[in-house]
Amino acid sequence: MDRSCVNCLKSFLLLLNFLCWLCGAFVVAFGEFQVMNSLFASLVTSFWPIFPANTLLVTGTIVTCVCYLGILGGFKENRCMVITFFVLLFVLMLVELAMACVFLVYSREINTYFEDDLMKSLVSYRDNTPKASKKLRDDFDAVQHLFECCGVNRPSDWGxxxxxxxxxxxxxxxxxxxxxxEGCVLKLRDWFAHNYRSTGSGVVTMFIIQFICLCISVPLFCHFSREGLGYQ
Structure with a gap:
């Protein structure tokens, strides 16, 4: 492969990985912000992925680490780093696809988890059980005030x-x-759906960038192997 072509591919790979790394860092920061400021963390406990901040935090951390490895591999022209980056990125993309399929196929089950958790929180609050911490009561009050709703399905849930x-x-x-x-469950579902649409569009964009990086890393690895650029 011509050296100018290699330089072009390498620069393109570095640029895409840097953009992907920035996206991952932003996702981590946004996830941390939601974890610290969310009004819903104590109300949804059975199925953690329906809480968007957890998904953002885990995904963003993995993406930043993988993309950083890709940047190092391309910059140092190290085939060991490049092939490791290729394998990790391929696995990451498979996990992203699997998660998308899970949310698509099991959306009804997720909604059931969501409603059950809210009802358990309401019962704890209403009956003043030992599980009704100040955090849970404050979160439920904040949800009802913010979304202008009462109860889970209807105000009569409170007795x-x-x-x-x-x-x-x-x-x-x-x-x-x-x-x-009005009850809060439908309004909260709409709010979560809106958040996942926004998150989903970002994930799709990141997925496209990752796929391009995957395609570019193959010819670069082949060139580095022929040139003996391995473990230096």
Missing amino acids: NNVPISCCTKDPCLAANYTIWD
Whole structure:
């Protein structure tokens, strides 16, 4: 392969990996921000991937590590790093596809987990059980206030212990205050669906970049092998 062609492919690989690394670093930072500031972490516990921050954090960390290896391999023209990058990137892409299939095929089961977790949290809050921590109560109050909803499916889920966070006015001073008449589960599902659409578009873009990197790394590895650029 001509040296100018090798330099062109190497530069292109470095650029794409750097862009992918930046995307991964941003995803990690955004995931950390959501973990620290999320109002839903204590309400969804049975199936952690439906909490977007966890998915962003894990995916972003893996992507940054793999892309950093690709940058080093291309820059040092090291075939060992390049082939390791190729294998790890290929496995990462398979995992991304598998996760997409899981969310697509088991979307109903995920919704069931989601609703069951919310109902368990509501029962703990309503009955003031030992599991009803201050964090759980604050999160549920914040969800009802933010999404203007009450209960999981309907306000009657609360029985006679309707919290003041269901009040339609802020501040809520009246003794017999009016409450929101919609449950929170549908509004939260719509909110999560919107977040996953945004996350999904970013993942698709990253997947395309990763596929191009995968295609470029093959001819570069072959060239480095012929030139004996292995483990230096």
